[in-house]
Amino acid sequence: MDIKQDLARLNALGYRVTRQRRLVLEVIRANPCLQNVDDIFTQCRGRDESISYPTIYRTLDMLVEAGMARRTHFQGKNWYEGVMSSHHHHFVCTECGATVALAVCPLDFLKEDLRAAQFEVHEHQFELLGICKDCQSNQPKGGVLL
Amino acid sequence: MDIKQDLARLNALGYRVTRQRRLVLEVIRANPCLQNVDDIFTQCRGRDESISYPTIYRTLDMLVEAGMARRTHFQGKNWYEGVMSSHHHHFVCTECGATVALAVCPLDFLKEDLRAAQFEVHEHQFELLGICKDCQSNQPKGGVLL
DNA sequence: TTGGGTGCAAAACCTTTGCACTGAA
């Protein structure tokens, strides 16, 4: 669960451990929420003036490949989160951007049906979009839930 | 459930009924599967040489607004389907593009939790991506399931 | 040393917008 462990695992998988890769990994692990590429880029840029968008994209692809990040797609953008906990999905507030992890994965309810139908599921995405409790009361908050 | 009924309803909602709108409606209703904008455009273009992408996009937006189409987003694209049956989600084969409707919506399993957490859900997306039975046996098929 | 990784610039892709013209009501 430590960053150093992940870096060692990257190395073991044949990836080189670079300053940029460590940085992206740190950024997505520092936040329990889904973050889009812009957010990740901005945070990385704040700590490394020279890091570029292509590197962010390539690094995130690699982290997904290596099983250290998860990707989902909504609102026309890719969103990423570090793999720090067990698999889960999110409720995303379209007002303040807060994300809250959901307790269950719908796939759990469908496993039998899929096996029966002989589907081979490689990916699934499930996101809920709406307004969180705080934004409903028209008191926009700055912080992040969860 | 008839196209003419939908056109009349569009009219009643204050939308003008144009050749292009009828065409888009016919195309998404002619296919029970999710279709991306490219597919819809190509089919429309085959029957109306002058129809344009902006019109397709604007019409699909309008149909979603009017409750006659549903939109979902995956693989970096918008996907649409006509509203001909009750709400449902899909399994999409990444090999042949076939889509199969799923019997249940995960939201049904979460209603209580969401109410308890006071989430106000406006949208949700749930798609399964993988390989369908036919493609698993390495015999690519041209047709469309469901 | 060396080839995998990076930054830059540009392209690719999907979607939206501005504007003058058209046609449904």
Next chain:
DNA sequence: TTCAGTGCAAAGGTTTTGCACCCAA
């Protein structure tokens, strides 16, 4: 007649690619 709707062209936003240079192993 009139203004919502259309087509065209162009722009916008996100993601990918090509290539020369750099640096982790």
